[in-house]
Amino acid sequence: MNDHEVHLHITTPDELVALIPYWLGYHPHDNVVILAQRHGRVELGCALTTDQVGQADVLADLADMLSTRVGDAMLMVVGYGPARSIDEAVACVEIALGAQQIDISLVVSDRRFWVRSAGERVEWSPGHRFDPRASVAATAAVSAGLQVLGGRDQVSALVAGPGADDRAIADAWRTARQQASAWSPGQREEFLDDCLTRSVDHAEDLSRDELTQLGALVQCLELRDRAWLAMDSVGAWRHQQLWLAVVALTPPSAAAPVLCLTAVAAWLGGGGAVFTECLVRCEQVDPDYSMLAVLREVHDLAVPPSMWKRMGRDRRDRHRRLRQPAPPVIADPQAS
Numbered sequence: 001m002n003d004h005e006v007h008l009h010i011t012t013p014d015e016l017v018a019l020i021p022y023w024l025g026y027h028p029h030d031n032v033v034i035l036a037q038r039h040g041r042v043e044l045g046c047a048l049t050t051d052q053v054g055q056a057d058v059l060a061d062l063a064d065m066l067s068t069r070v071g072d073a074m075l076m077v078v079g080y081g082p083a084r085s086i087d088e089a090v091a092c093v094e095i096a097l098g099a100q101q102i103d104i105s106l107v108v109s110d111r112r113f114w115v116r117s118a119g120e121r122v123e124w125s126p127g128h129r130f131d132p133r134a135s136v137a138a139t140a141a142v143s144a145g146l147q148v149l150g151g152r153d154q155v156s157a158l159v160a161g162p163g164a165d166d167r168a169i170a171d172a173w174r175t176a177r178q179q180a181s182a183w184s185p186g187q188r189e190e191f192l193d194d195c196l197t198r199s200v201d202h203a204e205d206l207s208r209d210e211l212t213q214l215g216a217l218v219q220c221l222e223l224r225d226r227a228w229l230a231m232d233s234v235g236a237w238r239h240q241q242l243w244l245a246v247v248a249l250t251p252p253s254a255a256a257p258v259l260c261l262t263a264v265a266a267w268l269g270g271g272g273a274v275f276t277e278c279l280v281r282c283e284q285v286d287p288d289y290s291m292l293a294v295l296r297e298v299h300d301l302a303v304p305p306s307m308w309k310r311m312g313r314d315r316r317d318r319h320r321r322l323r324q325p326a327p328p329v330i331a332d333p334q335a336s
Helices: 013-024 056-070 083-097 136-143 152-158 167-182 185-201 208-217 221-229 236-247 252-268 272-285 290-300 305-322
Strands: 031-038 041-049 074-080 102-109 112-115
Touching: 013 031, 013 041, 013 074, 013 102, 013 112, 031 056, 031 083, 041 056, 041 272, 056 083, 074 083, 083 102, 083 112, 152 272, 167 208, 185 208, 185 221, 185 236, 208 236, 208 252, 221 252, 236 252, 252 272, 252 290, 252 305, 272 290
Parallel strands: 074 102
Antiparallel strands: 031 041, 031 074, 102 112
């Protein structure tokens, strides 16, 4: 993905249907996607599973969140799945959110879509055929570098990491930890900064040893924070790809800080699915990790990436007041 903000114009329902997978990062199925747009710009969005749509409290929370966050923005509601069942799910969302705020609602099934907001119903209307591969909007998304995975399970696989019994990973991790322990705080910072510059600024592939070393270094909170304070929305995708590569080489007992760094990058880059899956796995490997609580709040409150500059500035100010030297030894996560 290229490192600039992507602007794609949607003028027809079929373009909206074709573009949503690129916005999500995967092809939705049994999902209802809700996008809030104002003045032609999507300001907020989320994807609910059909199981979530059946929970009244989830829909009530969604309505409250949209009311608080985007106020009078117009909503686009698009359901993906078997025609009859997803039509019912979209109808539930319409009722929960209020038809007066819904600009367009669609049902998408087997390369057909129905415009519910125009009165079309799957029971009697044949719908409209579409081919996402022939969509001008989808072609523009691909040209802009946007990527889409086959499904949510593939997003989960991106952050799965190695198994706890992977001996090769454990041996490499032990070596990286010993190396980091021998370095001074300045050497650790220099190594981290050099890796970020090469990977993010120059798109250079780091070696497995370097990626493993990064995973060991960011177990230190000061270095972890140094890594996320280096992020911005412009280079967010490259940061995400870097930390995903580190996740793949980090044992589960040490994965929390790396997952949180990946989550921050995904949030800044608009990768909502990767962001969410990082939080899910972090809750599995270390539910009490401090940064997870912050990111869970960002997720649950749908905090926009535009808040990043202020959050980063506040954090940098705090670091200047409280900064302590990095500890002389990187703790062994296996020993805790």
